Amino acid sequence: MYGPARVIVVGGDEQVRHVATARDALWRPDLRAVPDALGPEAEYLWFLRSRSRPRSDALGALVGDIERTEASIAGSKILDAGEPEHLLAVGVATDVFSAPYTGLQDDELDQEQYDVIRDVAAVTGASMLVRRDLYRGLGGVDRTLAPNSAAVDLCQRARLRGARVIVIPASEVLYEGPDPTPEWRERAGEIRSMIKAYGPITLLWAIPLALLAGLAESIMAPFLGKWPIFGWVAAWVWNILYLPATIAARLQARRGRAVGDEELFRYQVGGSARLRVMYDRILERVRERFPEGVLAGFIDVVESGQQVLRRPSFVAATLGVVAALVATRVIWGEALPAVGYSLPPPESAGAALSAYAGGWNPAGLGSPEVLRPEIAVVALVQSALFGNGGVAVALITVAAVIAGVVGVARLLRSWGVASVAGYAAGVVYAMGPPAMGIGSTTHWGAIVALGVIPWAIAGSVAAWPRGWGLRLVRIAAITIAFGLVGAFSPGLLPVPLLAVFAWTALGTGPRWWAPVRAAAGALLALPLLMPWVLYADLGGLYTSGQLAFWEPWLPTAAIVGVSLLAGLLGSDGNRAVVAGWGGLLVALGALAARSGGYGGGEEALLAGLAAMALGLAAIVGTAFEAAARRGEYSGLRRLAAGLAAIGGALLVVAAVPGAADGRVGMPSDDVTGAYDFASASGFSTGQILLFGTGEGAMGETRDFEGLAYRVFTPPVPASWEARLAEPRLGDDALEGLLEDLIIGSERRAGERLADFGIGWVVFSEESPFESVFESQLDLIPLRSLPFGAFRNEVAAAVVLGDDGSVWERDGGGFAMPDSWEGATVRVAQNADFRWGPGEWEQAGWASLVTPDADVVGFGGHSGRRTMALAAGAWFGVLLLVAMAKRWLR
Amino acid sequence: MRRIILAVLVGAVVVLAALAPKPDDVGEPLAGGDVVRPGIGSPTDAAIWYCPWAQSNATRDSFLAVASIDPALAAFTFPVSIPGEDADRAALDVVGPGASGIDLSDIARRGDSPFFVEFDDGPAAVSVTVSGQAVLSADACVVSGPEVWHFSGGSTMAGETLKLRVFNPFPETAKVTVTAVSEIGVEALADLRTVSVSPRSWRDFDFETLLRQRQTLIVSVSAEEGLVVPAMSFTSGEAGDGDWWSGVGLSSEWDVPIASAEDLDGDLVVFNPGLAPVEVRVILFTAEAAVIDAGSLTVDANTPARFTLPSGLGPAAARIESTGPITAGVVARGGAGTAIASAIPEPSREWLVPGLRSVGLERGTLWILNAGEESVSVSVTAFTGGELIAEKIVIDGSSLVRIPVLGNDAIGYLVESSDVISVGWSISGPTGSAISAASPFSDG
Structure with missing residues (x-):
């Protein structure tokens, strides 16, 4: 039976020091001073964390076996102090990113299944016996690190010097959890430890991979109710701030190394330990949710092998x-075929959400009418997928x-x-x-x-x-x-x-x-x-x-x-x-x-x-x-x-x-690429006035004496343009123009179409109306296209400055061009006083804005925005309640 | 029992669904109304007039005349055949009913200047009179045209020049094919197949170099892509007079209100583009109400024919009747110069005659042919700068009436009749003669 030769209290304030002195214990401000405080007779240092409760024979087992195996660092089997039959760790493996991996399932019982002395990547800081000379040679524990990552770091540095790190399950230590150290500090410590330990070649690929693995974890974890993204960001920021100190520590750690990185790899698990844990948890949850379902069947296959394949249900x-x-x-x-009402979502999820929440409905000649909720839901998912x-x-x-x-x-x-x-x-x-x-x-x-x-x-x-x-x-x-x-x-x-x-x-x-x-x-x-x-x-x-x-x-x-x-x-x-x-x-x-x-x-x-x-x-x-x-x-x-x-x-x-067509019954994509000619120049040349319901037609249309027509933004309109709002002043004006055209009283249709921001006229099906456009003095037929199409010779844009400059679409608004020298812009959308910012006046059916910012857009409807936010909050509440099922069980 | 109830219930709803009435079929788009093409392709729109021939240079100028029944703004556009150059523009207010005019040199002085005129109201009409050193030519501009334009009356004998101008006033490149037939048969013009004419530009084709020594040359122009407005110009010699005229389509009946005049002996030229021979009959009407059956002849398929009217016939008009569609025109030559015009395919009750005037030594004459058997009451109104001078006359059946334009500042005429008539106009002066058909219109 070993007993403590001397008790040293490390850390704490003046009060702790008084208590230590009163109890005849040494007090040292930090771990660095500990080895010097001991006499030469002390060969090993046993580190215990304040929540560790070692069994009486724990130290004896450690000392006995560490000498027998000629190891340099030994750790104990860590058990849950609250439920001592549950294992917390029996040594740890790490991944290449220095994250510890116990390999244990939640609440795994200790049935002595791991009771064998073995080499491990690291031992936990809850109970760690270290040879004193090695400890001094390594420069002690990295005090900037959180406890677990500090233990891994010490073990890795020891391995680089050729030392053995083992776990001795006969030494049992109870630990009172949960660990109070912030998760992000452990993450930060793992990154620092990795940078300190590996050679340059390894770091060249390990650091980018660590970044990606953290990113993947950040994406996946919310499905498990966790949000590690903030910790991930904080850990990297911390390491950037501490990089000079880390480099210095690295030089010290790698000085006098006896082995290469491959020795560290020997006791590591493949991939990311954190992703592995997350995967295990997902499987666990899926198993709970789908007790006999397909996914449960899949898990069974994984766990039980091919026997399950014989199940008809599977x-x-x-x-x-x-x-x-x-x-x-x-x-x-x-991609989702762009055809009819099936159109790609807007490029900017934020703009789509804003448009739904009281913003501008850009379909046709625009409207403040509310978009369908589908737009907002897709935009939310899109946001979660980084747009x-x-x-x-x-x-x-x-x-x-x-x-x-x-x-x-x-x-x-x-x-x-x-x-x-x-x-x-x-x-x-x-x-x-x-x-x-x-x-x-x-x-x-x-x-x-x-x-x-x-x-x-x-x-x-x-x-x-x-x-x-x-x-x-x-x-x-x-x-x-x-x-x-x-x-x-x-x-x-x-x-x-x-x-x-x-x-x-x-x-x-x-x-x-x-x-x-x-x-x-x-x-x-x-x-x-x-x-x-x-x-x-x-x-x-x-x-x-x-x-x-x-x-x-x-x-x-x-x-x-x-x-x-x-x-x-x-x-x-x-x-x-x-x-x-x-x-x-x-x-x-x-x-x-x-x-x-x-x-x-x-x-x-x-x-x-x-x-x-x-x-x-x-x-x-x-x-x-x-x-x-x-x-x-x-x-x-x-x-x-x-x-x-x-x-x-x-x-x-x-x-x-x-099922065979692969598009769940939807027709093939006949919109993508069809109207590229209208945006080939790379800048806005106006919207397309499309007639007919033939190939290339899309979304909702208006009716002109039986002929379908609509206005959209080339080359492919977004889903928020699929459904047209109720006709407003501009729509009536456009219909009036079509009436003028059909009776042959208009010969410069391009000039009038330009007022609507229409730069192109396209017929998706043959129509006698096409001949009217062929006879116009300012519309140029595009004969090389497989359908009737005309280019407006008159410059057309949705937002056109009085200096002739075009304000290009930018999210939900229109951005000022660099060459802007005008005073007002005409917005060829149905008039609404909320267009701005700046002075607004109605110009016929459209809006005239004297902009006082470099983006013109729709100011929004605050009431609808509040309602949309309330809907989102309500959804959040419902989601939380629905997710509480497990907790309630 | 439960199964039976379910089956009956389902069956009943299925029957209801099966008997659901089919919605009415959606009719063909635009089936309810006519689609009217504006411009040159339209048979009814008379708001844009295309004038392929107008010149202004050191030796000649063009008088651009407009007339309108209602007050209208006439907007002139003179495309420049250099890509990227802005067109020249001008505008004239016409106090309707009335006429107005402007010299081309006041707008642009760059030689050839085809143009088009847009009216914001009408009916209206436009003509161009080119006058200058040794030239006087005039014709009405066109507002609509056939798919194939035919030009009768050209020739390329020694000293003569015959120039075809193909004007494309539209923003699309046009592709045209030019064919020709002469007294020796169908001419080989392979180079003139699918010829491009740039947008808002024009191309000239000189037939005196393409097809020399043709006495009767019929030129036809068709647009394979886009729309064009062609015109023909003829000059009888280096210092000789000439004329310009517009093309026409096909008809089996043509009126020629000016077939010959005091100093002009006329030739009627017809062309049968069909696949079968046609019988053509010519009837002449003189100012003395004489009707002369000038005879008839068979015109073979794809062949031109020329009726030379009796020399010294004096003022006369003609009607040409055919058993098949043909095209027709008149060439008048004499001491007064050379004048050419296409015939009129359809008589009308109402005619506008912009540009008919007597100015300087040039004298204008209005020609009215009543080819019908009944007499008609005709109202002739002269458009002056400020007032209308109206005159009512009765024209007997099968007779020709000429009304000389006196120095009353008239710059156009309106002719309205109780029945259909054909109207032409002529100008003669020391530098030559010109004849033209008037512009028919329908005022609602």
Whole structure:
């Protein structure tokens, strides 16, 4: 049994010193003075942190084994003082960035599984025995570092001198956590330690990699509720500030080294230890969230090997996800096709958010009308992805399609449909004919909303949890789901409601509160759609746009009918009801999708198709389930179950063409590149006046005697230009110009079009109106293009100075050119007094601004901005509540 | 039971969906109204007049005359054929109904200056009279044109010059093909296929070098891309008079209000561009109300023909009737000079005659042909600088009336008739003679 020869108290103030003296202990201001305070008889120094509680034989074990193994530094096994059966560390590995990695799972029990003396990269500072001469030779502990990184640093420097670092599990030390040291200090210490220890070649690649690994961690961690980005930034800033001192310390550390960097690499783990820990935590959470789902299956594969591959549910789930990836491959592999209403997000996420929050709606000749919430949601995701709009929409699309597949499987599972049938149904839901019908309308938002609908329904119809906390969490989750549906496609909001109501009316089991939960979720989701929901013409939502008239392919309709009947007959009670519920949704959806004769518009079509997709999924799910249970039946039911299986299989096959194109049914991109001629010069040459609905047409159009037309910004308009606002003065003036043109009374159309900032006229389809433009004195036909196009000879720009200079678009505003010598600018957008900054006056239908800043823009609507912020805050609250589920459990 | 109820419920909604009425088809865009092309391509728009021939230099100047029924602003644009150069511009206020005019030298003095005039109201018309040393030529500008312009009356005999001008007033490069037919057949003009004419510019083609020694040369111009306005200029010798005239399309009936005059013997030139021979008949109308059947002849396909009117016939007009579409014009030569004009394809009740005046030693004459059998009541109004001088006359059927322009400051005329008539105008003076058709219009 070893005992302390002398107690030395290190650090603390005058009071600590008095106490130490009173207890016959030495006091030293810092660790540097400790070795000198000891007599020559002391061979080892045992460092313990103030929270360390060593067992009585801990030191004996350390000294005994360190001498036996001829090691220079030895560490103890560290146990949780609160729960001594839980391991905290048994030595540590590090990564190349000097971050420690224990390799232990959270709350891992000590079952002596690590009880073997072994070489490690480092030992923790909680209990560390160091040879005294080595300690003196190394210059002691780096006092600028936090405790854990200081221990790693000391061990690394020792290794460079050829010393062995081992862990001796027989020495047990309890530690009272949690560690009070700020996380960023540890990060900073790791970077400093790395810079001190490695050779120049290693540092050349290790430092950039460390930066990237930290960045990746900063991006991923928020999904786990952590925000390491600030610590990451602080750690690097700290190291920049301390760089001279670090260089000095490095010179000392590497002086007299006996080995190279490869000796340090020997006990390191590959990759980043922090990312590895994060990955472990994500897997853990996924396992919790998807106990039997596809991802859980994936984890099982990782953990249990190929045995899981034999599980049909896993295979079905994997195929479902693969199908979703295939169905969206063009979108994530290239880009969202720019066609119709599917347009890329604005380049600046900030500008998009600002435009949504009471800013200027740039569609057509502009308007202060509120943009759809989809713009804001995409912009938020885009912001999180460092402004990459393409990645944002790709991520959202892929996530939505996978969510649709998994969501349907989950919904049907709650109604007794097994995973295999559920995932098959999910594939039909997300990629079947109705879903492809939605895709063909180019309403990208509806595709995303489709992916969320099953979750809104599942949340509403699932068993009501016990305890108000969990119920609150559930309501928050339902609200978020409804909110996302409404944000991406407001017209689809009633679909999950209708589905829940229909289930309540037809279904089985406890379900009477489901419509209340769904209605509550939908109502609580409405504030998420502010300010749009308060200004939108909700009455006209289902009657605007092209009249709805969906015409099914009759063989498919027949298969659906047969599958439904077979499913009704071939299923047992519960599943038959699910099939009937699906049939009813298909029928109601078809009614809505064909309601053009009653005035139903595009949103009615979308809602109808979404309901049909949902119903079709239920029919397919029950059909496969009936087939799976076929062995339990006999006679007519058995026959019907077989028939249902054939029908279901045919419907799955019908989804293949939809998945094959890789664009979830959307047409191919015919806008990108089509109008490059209008921006080839690299500076603004005005907007395009586009006629027709042929190839290259996009978004909402206005009508001029049956001829569709609209104004947009070349070369490819952003998504915020897809939907036109209500016509205002400028729009009326433009229509007036078209009327003048059609009666042949205008021969200098270019001059008048320039007033609207229109520099180009394009016909996407052949029209007799084209001849009118051919006869103009100031429009030049562009004969080399495959469609009718004319260049305006008169200089045109949205914002034009009175000196003739063009103010180029800059985010949501227009920037002053360097050559600016004028006094006023004319803004060829619908007049609004909030254009500025500077004196404003109305110039006909447009605005005239005397700018007093170098950017002209729309001042914004403060009320709408407040509402948008409130909506964001409400979403944050809902998210926090929804994420509290684990804590409540 | 539950299954049956479900099946019936679903079936009922499916039936409703199947019976949902199909929305009405959206009609063809712009099906409800006519699309009217403005400018040269328009058969109805009379707001831009294109004048390919106008000159102002040391030896000659052009009088640009405008006339309008309603008060209008006439904006002149004179493109400069140097790329990047701004066009010269001028404007004239016309107190409608009335006429006005301006000398080209007051605007630009750079030789050839084709131009176009935009009116902000109308109906209106424009003419150009080029006068100077040994030249007097005049013609009406054009407001619309055929797809293929035909020019009859040209020749390239010794000492004669024949110049085709192709004016492109539009901002797009035009591509034109020029073809020619003469008494020896279809001429080979491979170099004039798909010839580019730069925007807001013009090109001249000298036929006296391209096709020498042709007595009857018909030149046709068609635009393959873009729009052009061609004009032809003829000079009978180095010091001789000449004329410029606009092209016309095809018709099976032509009126020539000025076929011959006191000092001018006329030749009627026709051209049959069709694939089959046509029968052409010529009827002459003299000032003495005599009607002379000048005979008829067969004009083969793609062939020109020339009717030489009797020498010393005196003032006479002509009507040319054909069994197929042809083009027609008149060439008048004599002691008074040389004058050429295209024939009039369609008589009208209302005519504007801008630029008809008597100034200096030049004397203008208004020619009115009533080729119909019934007499017509015609109101002739002279536009002077400040007032209108109206005169009403009755013209018997099948007769020609000439009204000389006296020194009353008239710079244009308005001719309105109770039935369709054909109107032309001539100017003669010591430096030559010019004839032109007037500009028909319809006032609503």
